[in-house]
Amino acid sequence: MENVATDENWKICFSQLAPGLVLFARQWTRSAADAEDVVQEAFVKFWRRNHDIGNRGLLYATVRSVALDLIRRDSRRARREATALSDADQSVLPAFDIEDDSQRALVAALDLLPGEQREVLVMKIWNELTFAEIAEAVGISQNTAASRYRYALAALKKTLPST
């Protein structure tokens, strides 16, 4: 798909990717507004450089890089967010349309996962990336990506014994 900023192509691509991208970014930003800022900057940067939209590993790597840059550039805000998180305000991470109590419990269990496992899980489940793409986005090997995915599922299963 050709990257032409003046036509409607980006809207088609972005409408499909946006929920997963914002969910992915929210792991680091802890708020929807910041996550959307990160996704905006990353997607615009990605699109302007005429990268192949099929290169999802690079797209998610861009989102990850922008999110981490944001944290580094604004350490005071990061500290405030960490403080807010420590105050047990877990409802903002990650952001889902929750329909029942079982899903609420699942989201709560997701919040307890280590970040490195959660980001792999988010890319795999809600963004449907392959382990090769995840490995490229995170900068790890495919085996490590697969291991983190399995560890995440095992941890969730342990937290949710009825599963």
Place this chain on the structure above:
Amino acid sequence: MNDFSELEDQLRKLRPATPSPELFRRIERALTSQETSTSSAGVLPRGKQSRFNWISLGLGLAAAAALVLLAIVRLQQPPKKVPSVASLSPAPAVSTAQLVPAGLTQVVYHTRDEGLRFPNNSSQPMRRVRSQAQETLRWRNPKTGATLRISYPREEISLTPVSGQ
């Protein structure tokens, strides 16, 4: 991954929240504008765009450091006259099947008169002239006609006694 298939199904039923319509409008504005910034109302500083410049700067500094080191080595050697082409005698045991020296060229591209100096606290003033040149050594295989050239920069400082008048 069969052990987790039920859990994976539950996870996939969770739907990520839909981003705000404002996000689409902001991206549209950013993509259609000619500006390089992302119109995020100052929330996000601009991304890094100077990676290539840093690489160029690093390469430039490395090249400059190499030249400086080469110049220092040259300065620590005793002054010597620039050999002429005729002075480059071939090695005694060179056979015709090997490369033999074929010539040396020296192109002086910068000369600077640094004025009078009194080296080593001597009373005899000397004029110091710094010259920079590019030297090229050339070897040739007389049998095959193959040539080998090596070029390198050279910096030379000459001290010429000045007679007081």
